[in-house]
Amino acid sequence: MKYSYQYPHPSVTVDCVVFTVQNNFLKLMLIQRGAEPFIGEWALPGGFVRIDESIESAASRELKEETGIENIYLEQLYTFGKVDRDPRERVISVAYYALVSSEEQIIAADTDAASAKWFPVDELPRLAFDHKYIIETAYRRLQGKLSYQPIGFELLPPKFALSQLQSLYEIILNKKLDKRNFRKKIQKTGLLADTNETQKGVSHRAAKLYTFNKEKYDILAKNGYYFEI
Amino acid sequence: MKYSYQYPHPSVTVDCVVFTVQNNFLKLMLIQRGAEPFIGEWALPGGFVRIDESIESAASRELKEETGIENIYLEQLYTFGKVDRDPRERVISVAYYALVSSEEQIIAADTDAASAKWFPVDELPRLAFDHKYIIETAYRRLQGKLSYQPIGFELLPPKFALSQLQSLYEIILNKKLDKRNFRKKIQKTGLLADTNETQKGVSHRAAKLYTFNKEKYDILAKNGYYFEI
């Protein structure tokens, strides 16, 4: 008990809602708790913010430590601070949401594979703390942002077919989209660059692959451009 | 030094960016610091989150204590947690933004009037900590939300004229809007209720006064309706 203060201080943690799209399902990663409280229950990856790291660094670090995932899209979601959200002590949690490409979904080898798992958002187990509520908030935010920020690409491999992109939108927004209109709209942004490649190993006509031109988007965005789909 | 922990804990504060519209300017409230660090400089109202109150309660409480303002629109903005944002110790700040009607702008009598003041957003003094950055974030958020959430009404008295509402949009978005198109659009939402009153004491044709039908909006919003202006 080396650290003393004149007034009580809360603990500050980060919790990460990591989304991916896998086999036509939107999924998120949970880990099984190995310690009290809520031992054995599923929870979001996360942990304490250290005194010498920024909150975002803490989120990246915990993600890497607990799931092996690194270098992904990570954005602050909301800060949850109800007095009794942790039964032990006062804990304020800064939640982040993260997006992982379907290619990098593999939980790294240095992780206890039994304890980290992808769950479809509609088939979540019982969750520790207020994590159910955090996930609902993250899901709503993802749905909202998808339509007016180019974040869908973060969930795809660097080279992707238009049908993959459309399917991703349909899965997350939970509604069918018109193929021709979707293509028209996304092409009209001018943000997709044609690679001269096509899909490999499919048993039908191979689709053209595109990449998202992030540099072009960043320049446009700086000048007031608004992505919308 | 009665409170001891095994690991160092950060302090958690709230900071509030309180907006109002006054004399055709978007303004926000600052208080002059009476203590170190940054003594004498201007800063956002705010303070420490107590161990037994939620973060939002802390924001309301500090606002009332420091500025006399209460019962206003208050929404979490972002959590700022760079390691060195406070020169004394590690402080994580959960920022809120608040909207005050132009009628309630008066800084309450129980406040040291010399120390709290409204500043136009484009004429801010030098600010303590990273408060300049927090304000920029809040301003961008306000501009963004104004177009797709009915928050403009929070900055007006309960009964208002359409020209007041338009002027508010023009001031915050910083661009001229077409009067006829604006009126058409806002009337078509069906969310304004006609009071049978008109402006008093104006030296020209008196405008009709309307109220915003929040109940109706809440019901529509629950069923997927999206406000847009």
Added chain:
DNA sequence: ACAAAAGTGTTTGTTGTACACCCATGC
């Protein structure tokens, strides 16, 4: 009667929506 702001419609261009068939490829 004049100053000041309130109030009101129409036209034109742009964007969204609905919709069905041929094409390329692997087996």
Added chain:
DNA sequence: GCATGGGTGTACAACAAACACTTTTGT
């Protein structure tokens, strides 16, 4: 040659944008 998804255009409706004059009221 057939099954599978890839790729394409047009017509119609809805919405956004541009634009100017009359009305009401107080002084």
